[in-house]
Each structure stands twice: as C-alpha cells, then as structure tokens.
Amino acid sequence: xxxxxxxxxxxxxxxxxxxxxxxxxxxxxxxxxxxxxxxxxxxxxxxxxxxxxxxxxxxxxxxxxxxxxxxxxxxxxxxxxxxxxxxxxxxxxxxxxxxxxxxxxxxxxxxxxxxxxxxxxxxxxxxxxxxxxxxxxxxxxxxxxxxxxxxxxxxxxxxxxxxxxxxxxxxxxxxxxxxxxxxxxxxxxxxxxxxxxxxxxxxxxxxxxxxxxxxxxxxxxxxxxxxxxxxxxxxxxxxxxxxxxxxxxxxxxxxxxxxxxxxxxxxxxxxxxxxxxxxxxxxxxxxxxxxxxxxxxxxxxxxxxxxxxxxxxxxxxxxxxxxxxxxxxxxxxxxxxx
Amino acid sequence: xxxxxxxxxxxxxxxxxxxxxxxxxxxxxxxxxxxxxxxxxxxxxxxxxxxxxxxxxxxxxxxxxxxxxxxxxxxxxxxxxxxxxxxxxxxxxxxxxxxxxxxxxxxxxxxxxxxxxxxxxxxxxxxxxxxxxxxxxxxxxxxxxxxxxxxxxxxxxxxxxxxxxxxxxxxxxxxxxxxxxxxxxxxxxxxxxxxxxxxxxxxxxxxxxxxxxxxxxxxxxxxxxxxxxxxxxxxxxxxxxxxxxxxxxxxxxxxxxxxxxxxxxxxxxxxxxxxxxxxxxxxxxxxxxxxxxxxxxxxxxxxxxxxxxxxxxxxxxxxxxxxxxxxxxxxxxxxxxx
DNA sequence: ATGAAAGCGCTAACAT
DNA sequence: ATGTTAGCGCTTTCAT
Numbered sequence: 173x174x175x176x177x178x179x180x181x182x183x184x185x186x187x188x189x190x191x192x193x194x195x196x197x198x199x200x201x202x203x204x205x206x207x208x209x210x211x212x213x214x215x216x217x218x219x220x221x222x223x224x225x226x227x228x229x230x231x232x233x234x235x236x237x238x239x240x241x242x243x244x245x246x247x248x249x250x251x252x253x254x255x256x257x258x259x260x261x262x263x264x265x266x267x268x269x270x271x272x273x274x275x276x277x278x279x280x281x282x283x284x285x286x287x288x289x290x291x292x293x294x295x296x297x298x299x300x301x302x303x304x305x306x307x308x309x310x311x312x313x314x315x316x317x318x319x320x321x322x323x324x325x326x327x328x329x330x331x332x333x334x335x336x337x338x339x340x341x342x343x344x345x346x347x348x349x350x351x352x353x354x355x356x357x358x359x360x361x362x363x364x365x366x367x368x369x370x371x372x373x374x375x376x377x378x379x380x381x382x383x384x385x386x387x388x389x390x391x392x393x394x395x396x397x398x399x400x401x402x403x404x405x406x407x408x409x410x411x412x413x414x415x416x417x418x419x420x421x422x423x424x425x426x427x428x429x430x431x432x433x434x435x436x437x438x439x440x441x442x443x444x445x446x447x448x449x450x451x452x453x454x455x456x457x458x459x460x461x462x463x464x465x466x467x468x469x470x471x472x473x474x475x476x477x478x479x480x481x482x483x484x485x486x487x488x489x490x491x492x493x494x495x496x497x498x499x500x501x502x503x504x505x506x507x508x509x510x
Numbered sequence: 511x512x513x514x515x516x517x518x519x520x521x522x523x524x525x526x527x528x529x530x531x532x533x534x535x536x537x538x539x540x541x542x543x544x545x546x547x548x549x550x551x552x553x554x555x556x557x558x559x560x561x562x563x564x565x566x567x568x569x570x571x572x573x574x575x576x577x578x579x580x581x582x583x584x585x586x587x588x589x590x591x592x593x594x595x596x597x598x599x600x601x602x603x604x605x606x607x608x609x610x611x612x613x614x615x616x617x618x619x620x621x622x623x624x625x626x627x628x629x630x631x632x633x634x635x636x637x638x639x640x641x642x643x644x645x646x647x648x649x650x651x652x653x654x655x656x657x658x659x660x661x662x663x664x665x666x667x668x669x670x671x672x673x674x675x676x677x678x679x680x681x682x683x684x685x686x687x688x689x690x691x692x693x694x695x696x697x698x699x700x701x702x703x704x705x706x707x708x709x710x711x712x713x714x715x716x717x718x719x720x721x722x723x724x725x726x727x728x729x730x731x732x733x734x735x736x737x738x739x740x741x742x743x744x745x746x747x748x749x750x751x752x753x754x755x756x757x758x759x760x761x762x763x764x765x766x767x768x769x770x771x772x773x774x775x776x777x778x779x780x781x782x783x784x785x786x787x788x789x790x791x792x793x794x795x796x797x798x799x800x801x802x803x804x805x806x807x808x809x810x811x812x813x814x815x816x817x818x819x820x821x822x823x824x825x826x827x828x829x830x831x832x833x834x835x836x837x838x839x840x841x842x843x844x845x846x847x848x
Numbered sequence: 849a850t851g852a853a854a855g856c857g858c859t860a861a862c863a864t
Numbered sequence: 865a866t867g868t869t870a871g872c873g874c875t876t877t878c879a880t
Contacts, residue, residue: 180650182857193867198859206865229575229627230857232567233872239628247594247610248791253586256612260585264614269623272585272610274594276602285607289567289873290577290628312518400791429795436796453738457767458774459797520873531851536875544849568873571856627857 181222190218201226232289240268240480241291243282243298246398247274250426250452251469252297255318258473259295266481268292280305287313293480295473299362299369314483316476321368323492328483330476330493332467334370337497338377341421341447341465344499346385349508350419350445353382354392354410356403356431357423363395371423374449378421392417396427403430404437411435411444418508419445425452428462432504446504461503468495519560528556539564570627578606578818579629581620581636584736585612588764588790589807590635593656596811597633604819606630618643625651631818633811637700637707652821654814659706661830666821668814668831670805672708675835676715679759679785679803682837684723687846688757688783691720692730692748694741694769695761701733709761712787716759730755734765741768742775749773749782756846757783763790766800770842784842799841806833 187194199207200215228237244252263270275282279298293314310326318330355378357363363371382391396402422428428448451466475493525532537545538553566575582590601608613620617636624632631652648664656668693716696709720729734740760766766786789804813831
C-alpha cells in the first residue's frame with residue numbers, strides 16, 4: 173500500500189538499497205534456494221521501503237508471469253459466472269493471479285493472445301476449436317479445456333455428465349406423464365451431431381432417450397442463438413405448432429428463462445413443463461422455481477484451475493475430471509395434463 | 511490459424527526469413543513510419559509463413575502490451591456483466607485486448623497486479639480505495655474509475671446519476687401511496703455517509719427524500735452483505751417489525767431478487783412494493799417484473815473503455831462521464847394498501 | 849528507407 | 865551463500 177512516486181522502482185534499486193546483488197533479490201522474491209536469513213531480511217526491508225513490485229513483463233520474458241488465463245465465450249452467461257467463481261477460489265492463496273479473457277468472435281484469437289506470453293497457463297471454454305490446434309497449443313503452454321468430451325493427449329479436460337444429466341431430466345418428465353417433449357438448444361454450430369460439445373451430447377441423448385421410449389416421431393428440436401428474445405420466439409413457435417409439446421427441455425437455464433418468459437407472457441405459466449441445465453442461482457428463486465441439473469459449475473471451475481496448477485508443477489500426462497450431474501426437481505416441471 | 515511446431519518463432523526468425531533487419535519487422539507490425547511497400551510485403555509474407563506472433567511480454571517490457579485491464583469486484587453481479595459487455599464492445603476493433611481481473615479480497619492487490627506491467631491502462635470498479643492512492647496509480651498508468659462521485663485530477667470517472675435515479679424511485683413510490691418505505695442496501699463499509707460510493711449516495715438520497723417528505727421518523731435502513739440469503743433474511747426482519755414497510759427499495763437488482771424471493775416464499779407476492787436498480791435483464795422478465803432504474807450499464811462500460819483509449823492516445827486532462835438514470839416502472843412496484 | 853546496437857527488468861546458469 | 869554475466873524478444877535512437 174506504499175505510495176510510489178515518480179518512476180517505477182526496479183530490482184536494481186532494491187539491490188542497491190539492500191547492498192546486495194540483483195540475483196539475490198530475485199531469489200528472495202521467488203523464495204528460491206540459497207538465501208541467508210540475514211540477507212532475506214535486508215532485501216525484504218528494502219522492498220518494503222521502496223514499495224518494489226516486480227515487473228510482470230520482465231518476469232514473463234524470462235520465465236513465468238504468474239498469471240493464469242481463463243478464456244470465456246460469454247461473460248454474461250450464468251454458467252460462466254459459476255466457472256469464474258470456482259476458478260477464482262482455487263487460485264486464491266497460490267502465487268498466481270487469475271485473469272479472464274472474454275472472447276470476441278472466434279476463440280482462436282483470444283486463445284492466441286493469451287498464449288502470446290501473457291499467462292503461464294490457459295483454461296478455456298471453446299467447444300468449437302479444432303482438437304489438433306488445441307494439441308498444438310498444449311505443446312506450447314499448459315491447457316485445461318472445459319466441456320469437451322474428446323480424449324486429448326496434450327491437455328486436460330473438465331467435463332460434466334451430460335448424458336446422465338439429460339437422462340435424469342427425461343426420466344423425470346416421462347414419470348410426469350410427458351410424451352410430447354421438445355428440446356430447445358443452441359445453434360447448429362455447437363450442437364452438430366458428433367461434435368462433442370456439451371450441448372451436442374445433450375441433444376443426442378434427448379434423441380436417444382425419445383427413441384428408446386418409442387417416441388421417435390415426437391422428437392422436436394429447436395435451435396436458437398442464446399439471446400432471451402430468440403428463446404422466447406422459439407418457444408412461441410413450438411407452442412403454436414399443431415401438436416404443441418407439453419414439456420420443453422432447455423439446453424441450459426438461460427434458455428429456460430426465455431422459455432418461462434414466453435409462457436408467462438402468454439398467461440400460461442405452469443401449464444407447460446420446463447427444465448433447465450446448470451442449476452444457476454436463478455433456478456432456486458421462488459418466482460422462477462426451475463427444475464434443473466446441477467453439474468457443479470463452481471467445482472468444475474475450481475478443478476480446472478487446480479489441474480492447471482498441477483501442470484505448472486510439472487505434470488505432463490493428461491487428466492480428465494468429470495463432474496456429477498444431479499437433477500434438482502422444482503415447480504417448473506409440472507405434470508402432463510394428458 | 512497456422513499451426514506452430516516446436517519452439518516459438520521470434521522477430522529474428524521473421525527478419526531472417528524476410529531477409530531484413532529486426533527493426534524493419536518491428537516497424538511493419540506496428541505500422542510505423544518508413545517502410546517501403548516492397549519491404550512490408552516481404553515481411554508480411556514471412557509473418558504469415560512462420561505464423562509469427564509478437565511476444566506480449568517483450569513488447570510490454572519495451573513499450574506497450576496492448577492490453578487493457580478491467581478490475582471487477584464481483585464477477586457474478588449482474589451489473590458487472592453489463593459493464594464487461596460494454597467495455598468488450600468498445601475495445602473490439604482496436605488493437606487492444608480486454609482482460610478482466612476479478613478482485614479477491616482487497617482491491618489494492620488486484621489493481622497493483624494489473625499495474626505491474628500487464629496492461630497499458632486500467633478500468634476499475636473499486637469504490638473503497640483511497641483517492642490519494644488512486645491519484646498515484648493514475649500517475650503511473652492511465653486509469654478510469656467507475657462509480658466514484660469524487661472529482662479527481664489524475665484519472666477519469668464514469669458515474670451514474672444515483673441521486674436522480676433514487677429520487678425517481680421515491681417519487682414513484684410516493685405516488686403509489688407509500689409512506690413506510692424501507693431501504694435495503696450493501697454493508698456499512700460501502701455505504702458510509704459521505705464515502706461517495708453509488709450506494710452511499712443512494713442511501714443519502716433516500717434519507718433526504720424521506721426527510722423532505724416529512725417522513726424522517728419512518729426511515730428504515732437495513733444493510734447486508736450481497737448474498738441472496740442475507741437479503742432474504744433482512745427482508746424477513748423488516749417484514750416482521752411492528753410497523754412493517756409497505757415498500758422496499760433495494761440498492762440494486764440482485765438485492766431486489768432476494769427481497770422478492772423472501773416475499774414470494776412467504777406467500778405474499780405482490781403485497782409489498784419492491785424496486786431495484788440497474789435494470790438488469792432479469793428485471794424485465796415477466797416472472798420477476800421488477801421496477802428498476804436503468805443507468806445504462808453497457809454504455810458506462812463502453813464509455814470507460816473509450817475514455818481509457820483516449821488517454822492512451824495522449825489525453826491527460828481528466829474527464830467525467832455521467833450516465834442518465836431512467837426509471838423503468840414494472841409490476842413489482844404495487845400500490846400501497848393504505 | 850533501412851540496419852546496427854543498446855537496452856527494458858528480470859532470471860538462470862555459472863562462478864566464486 | 866552470494867555475485868557475475870548473459871540473454872529472454874522486442875522497440876528505439878542513431879547511423880547510414
């Protein structure tokens with residue numbers, strides 16, 4: 173908290189003040205081997221007196237920046253805030269600082285710009301980037317990817333149980349008597365069959381389960397950009413169809429909010445079952461009361477950060493963490509009228 | 511998108527491949543003066559061929575990192591997402607990259623760590639840091655502060671119209687017949703009279719308006735940490751008091767959500783007027799339908815970023831931007847039963 | 849218009 | 865245990 177005046181103070185200033193070499197100062201600030209208590213004390217005194225703070229740029233150029241980067245596709249998505257919060261907690265208490273990089277447009281750019289020496293390691297949520305490209309990135313810098321169902325060799329993954337979670341939802345809806353169940357999810361780009369994104373897996377699972385239940389001809393899928401109004405519009409369309417669904421399974425809670433909005437706006441609140449995914453704090457709100465799948469977003473973020481720290485400590489074999497999915501049943505999943 | 515193999519490629523590699531000096535390459539990538547079209551072409555070809563990306567660390571050490579830092583106290587606060595979104599938009603299309611730094615504990619650390627050479631400029635939302643300290647920070651690096659009502663000389667400010675917004679709310683509630691109006695806001699630390707934070711100003715305004723209306727003895731203020739459950743608990747206490755309020759003015763929408771939750775959970779939805787602040791996307795949701803003040807969060811974030819870019823371009827005299835506040839009346843502000 | 853050379857502040861051998 | 869030295873990759877005078 174000391175107030176620095178004028179030009180910034182460097183390691184040389186500290187060394188001069190303490191009457192030691194710059195290398196000595198460097199060792200002290202890094203807690204490196206071979207520093208006598210006496211020297212440590214003098215150096216620390218000088219650091220305090222001068223208000224010295226090491227330059228990240230200089231450190232990064234030579235070794236590490238002590239910064240961890242978390243790339244996030246949508247800063248406003250409720251699920252992202254869980255991830256950020258979890259990662260923040262996990263990094264607290266380590267010598268590392270977490271920095272978030274909101275992606276604007278293609279994630280390649282954001283990831284590259286993180287890899288350009290700003291951070292020592294990267295956590296990313298980029299369902300669409302090419303696995304080969306990621307393997308290459310992982311060769312240059314430690315990487316942990318969230319929400320990828322592939323099995324990479326050069327980076328770690330943290331993933332939810334999208335099959336289990338979706339199955340739990342469907343079973344629950346069947347038990348409530350629903351047959352005409354529609355699925356509203358993200359755009360084609362992130363839900364293309366086999367592309368391995370969480371939403372693609374949820375969609376596949378929905379289809380599989382419907383087919384298993386002999387309801388293949390009732391499968392109804394709508395894909396929309398994740399904007400509240402578009403989810404509402406899609407819901408309106410679904411409900412206007414000749415045989416409208418009695419239940420709508422939303423890809424995640426934010427989409428579900430749009431679904432609920434449209435249903436409420438047309439005065440039909442409570443008439444159509446709605447489910448979300450991610451169990452964001454909104455879901456538990458009495459006025460929303462949304463049935464959702466808890467996939468432990470905070471825990472996922474925390475695990476990702478922890479795994480990244482492990483890699484920074486030297487681990488090289490890939491690890492994978494799969495979060496559990498637990499259905500939280502609430503009022504939005506009403507019984508089928510039929 | 512080219513795939514780099516092995517060791518990272520440096521400016522020297524580019525220079526060698528293009529058959530020019532490193533200085534020449536540097537000039538090309540910075541669009542600096544004195545490069546012949548021919549040379550530019552050869553250099554750019556080499557850059558493309560090699561997939562060269564300048565090291566941020568090296569650039570930062572010598573000049574600028576082309577990174578802008580946005581410090582955020584609470585990543586999950588809905589208002590923050592507006593700010594982030596706005597800043598992101600404003601920075602897009604410039605040569606700068608936005609990085610977010612979530613504060614963990616005292617904001618001084620986060621701000622320092624940003625100033626340690628990671629970024630060329632800082633946008634911060636830190637109501638509590640000492641103005642003198644900020645002035646000093648502003649001397650070392652361009653700074654734009656959000657939500658400070660002071661008039662600094664060494665940095666810019668972006669602030670809302672907290673007086674106008676709060677007055678609008680109060681007037682509205684008076685018109686609905688309310689007299690017993692309580693205010694639920696953030697903890698003492700950020701609402702201490704005269705400390706100049708947005709919430710302190712809103713609180714002061716609330717008190718002033720109540721007093722002006724001759725209702726000084728009905729003033730009722732509750733302060734709570736911004737956690738959903740605590741807002742609920744505070745609401746429960748307010749409603750359990752001998753003369754419970756007929757309206758609750760929440761410091762911002764997230765708090766209002768807690769208030770609404772408690773009221774709904776006790777089956778009294780629609781019986782007590784509730785207002786928020788920030789007009790977050792939730793407020794417009796039919797199931798929430800929360801009267802709130804729109805203070806253009808996105809615009810504030812965008813303005814902050816723009817002002818920071820101006821400073822980077824050389825402006826030194828301080829600027830201030832004050833956003834307008836517009837009351838959005840919705841269903842939650844019910845008429846007083848009295 | 850182009851290149852040579854001197855650092856920016858730090859870390860990591862390698863001496864001593 | 866401590867100090868010396870040589871860069872990390874880039875930008876920036878200053879020559880040419």
